[in-house]
Amino acid sequence: MTLTYVDWLIVLVYFAFVLGIGFALKRYMRTSNDFFLAGRSIPAWVCGLAFISANLGAQEVIGMGASGAKYGILTSHFYWIGAIPAMCFVGIFMMPFYYGSKARSVPEFLRLRFDEKTRALNAFSFAFMTIFSSGISMYAMALLIQRLGLFHGIVPDVYVFHVSIVLSGLIVLGYIFLGGLTSAIYNEVLQFFLIVAGFLPLVWVGLRNVGGWSGIKHTLPATMTQSWHGMAHASTNTLGVEWIGLTMGLGFVLSFGYWCTDFLVVQRAMAADSELSARRVPLIAAIPKMFFPFLVILPGLIAVSIGSHTVTAPASSVAVPLDQQHPHGIIPQKMDPITAKPVVDANGVPVYDYDLAIPAMLLHFFPTGMLGLGLTALLASFMSGMAGNVTAFNTVWTYDIYQAYINKRATDSHYLWMGRMATVGGIVLSIGAAYLATSFNNIMDALQLIFAFVNAPLFATFLLGMFWKRTTGHGAFSGLILGTFGALLHHGLTIPAGYMAGIHGGWLHIVHTYPSDMAQNFWTAIFAFTINLLVTIGVSLLSEPRPEPELVGLVYSLTPRPVEGHLEWHQKPATLAIAVLGMLVILNLVFA
Amino acid sequence: MGLDIRIPLGMIFLAIGGIMALFGIFTQGDAELYQKSMGINLNLLWGAVMFAFGAVMFFIGRRQKWQDDPVNPRPWETPGKVKPRH
Numbered sequence: 001m002t003l004t005y006v007d008w009l010i011v012l013v014y015f016a017f018v019l020g021i022g023f024a025l026k027r028y029m030r031t032s033n034d035f036f037l038a039g040r041s042i043p044a045w046v047c048g049l050a051f052i053s054a055n056l057g058a059q060e061v062i063g064m065g066a067s068g069a070k071y072g073i074l075t076s077h078f079y080w081i082g083a084i085p086a087m088c089f090v091g092i093f094m095m096p097f098y099y100g101s102k103a104r105s106v107p108e109f110l111r112l113r114f115d116e117k118t119r120a121l122n123a124f125s126f127a128f129m130t131i132f133s134s135g136i137s138m139y140a141m142a143l144l145i146q147r148l149g150l151f152h153g154i155v156p157d158v159y160v161f162h163v164s165i166v167l168s169g170l171i172v173l174g175y176i177f178l179g180g181l182t183s184a185i186y187n188e189v190l191q192f193f194l195i196v197a198g199f200l201p202l203v204w205v206g207l208r209n210v211g212g213w214s215g216i217k218h219t220l221p222a223t224m225t226q227s228w229h230g231m232a233h234a235s236t237n238t239l240g241v242e243w244i245g246l247t248m249g250l251g252f253v254l255s256f257g258y259w260c261t262d263f264l265v266v267q268r269a270m271a272a273d274s275e276l277s278a279r280r281v282p283l284i285a286a287i288p289k290m291f292f293p294f295l296v297i298l299p300g301l302i303a304v305s306i307g308s309h310t311v312t313a314p315a316s317s318v319a320v321p322l323d324q325q326h327p328h329g330i331i332p333q334k335m336d337p338i339t340a341k342p343v344v345d346a347n348g349v350p351v352y353d354y355d356l357a358i359p360a361m362l363l364h365f366f367p368t369g370m371l372g373l374g375l376t377a378l379l380a381s382f383m384s385g386m387a388g389n390v391t392a393f394n395t396v397w398t399y400d401i402y403q404a405y406i407n408k409r410a411t412d413s414h415y416l417w418m419g420r421m422a423t424v425g426g427i428v429l430s431i432g433a434a435y436l437a438t439s440f441n442n443i444m445d446a447l448q449l450i451f452a453f454v455n456a457p458l459f460a461t462f463l464l465g466m467f468w469k470r471t472t473g474h475g476a477f478s479g480l481i482l483g484t485f486g487a488l489l490h491h492g493l494t495i496p497a498g499y500m501a502g503i504h505g506g507w508l509h510i511v512h513t514y515p516s517d518m519a520q521n522f523w524t525a526i527f528a529f530t531i532n533l534l535v536t537i538g539v540s541l542l543s544e545p546r547p548e549p550e551l552v553g554l555v556y557s558l559t560p561r562p563v564e565g566h567l568e569w570h571q572k573p574a575t576l577a578i579a580v581l582g583m584l585v586i587l588n589l590v591f592a
Numbered sequence: 593m594g595l596d597i598r599i600p601l602g603m604i605f606l607a608i609g610g611i612m613a614l615f616g617i618f619t620q621g622d623a624e625l626y627q628k629s630m631g632i633n634l635n636l637l638w639g640a641v642m643f644a645f646g647a648v649m650f651f652i653g654r655r656q657k658w659q660d661d662p663v664n665p666r667p668w669e670t671p672g673k674v675k676p677r678h
Contacts (some may be wrong), residue, residue, distance in 0.1 A: 006611065006612075006615050009611055010611055013604065013607050013608055013611070014604065014608070017603070017607075020600070020622075021595075021600055024595050024600070025594075025595060027594075046597055116652050186595075186600065190600065190604060193601060193645075197605070197608075197638075197645075201634055201638050202630075205632065205634070208630055209630060286596055364627055366628060366629065367625045367626055367628050367634060367635065368615075368619075368625060368635075369611075369612050369616065369619075369634075369635040369639075370612065370638060371616045373608060373612065373638075376608070443638065502616055
């Protein structure tokens, strides 16, 4: 990849603004409340854009483009049923408890609702997870910069990986250290608009090239262009999962577990200026989220459509195996990083590097200048993924680990200082995690696996905690432990087809083989959720319930409904949620 | 927070859009360069769109006069004011 001075200038302008925002906000960071919660003063639309942007990291953009090229429009399920319903639910039903309870973090909410041990469990596992995610984001970025040869001629090739990691770490550190959560949220808004600005023309020119959506439909097999085609059975669609596993595993357990309980996103909503704004945040976020498949998945489909006019699979065909029959368009072959030779599989068929779908598109369609913007958009997405994790980490560390267990009675300015130190520590640990990041085929799969272990059982705890007043701390704690243990056990006993026992599962004994790793992930989540639900109910019934007055503001049946009398019907969050769900149904029907 | 996000957002789009549009004007008619984007001068076209978006954001942000607010007390701390203003 050769960049000219114009491309570099655009990238530099972006980095100047990123750090500039940090400096501009530094003077407003006077209490820990300003630093960790943005002073609870951000308008709903800003939080809403940050809400999706924080999630729009490297895994998302590169992974979704890769899945689009590999599996087709089915990937949009990760957005449509895998995010929108959960975002509506958290906005309408859960935000009043998060925001109204005055908890400063999700683990702190767990302490208010349950007890200290449940909070500790969540705080530590969450802190671990954010570091891991941030490290993967960093690793993915450094790998991409290396593969694209971005610093070629500027930095000696052997150092490119290390330079990329340290540089990205320093930039994220800079703006969060200075401006805390506000800085992260503001930068996420910039990143959102830059990602749209960088990818929209890509889709536009790309679609012109392949003859629009009808051209893609004409070129690619029906399994790739219809989102519900062959979902009745795992063997007739490219994901290798049937509709029950998809809607229950992804649409319910994984997606609700992530969007409703993950402090990384919930923190953005908690920074809003009022409870009403906080409830609107996920709903506002859902609108652009719904259309993001057209920005990040469609380029993957376009990439495999270019020059692939030979596939003549009949519409009723079964799944297209990922072999030489699968269209690969402009996707480059996978190169072995050590031998620098193309990778071939056991049958001598070349392996294609789907993770390069989006970068390949940028290089194919963007002239100098525009290429700088496209690259900036890509870098912006890497930054936002990392920064979101780091801000969530520094808050949980300071409030839920440091203040709770290490130094209970320090001054506020000490906690502010600690937050800044936690930012430094978080970045250093992320760099460590980046070097530990192992070789998974698809980054998305690795993350889904972690979410399945840690997040999937979590949603059962929140659901019971918020909507069943009888739930007790002992119940929640044992449910979480056994839920995560159940996820591990399920993973150890099952394996996706075509893998050796080991990191992909089956490390205890193989009792069941799933058609794909995706199906295995979804079912791991379903098992973890169910075990947690049953254990929490069982143990709660056996243990002493908390007196009801203590649970006001924390449990649905004991909390007064949010006052909405002064709002017109169209201002109510519920109206917005219904509109969002209506649009979701229409989108699914159009692409069914 | 004391800084309206629309101001830096507007500024970055003005800057990047401006650079792209200018570069697009200077490279107008360079068929080889724009062969990739199917003959469309993406720099000029998209740069101008971004510039316009940036201008709108910047002026809306300025109109709010956030930057004139004193740092202390901060707007959301002012007694008697229930709703922060945006």
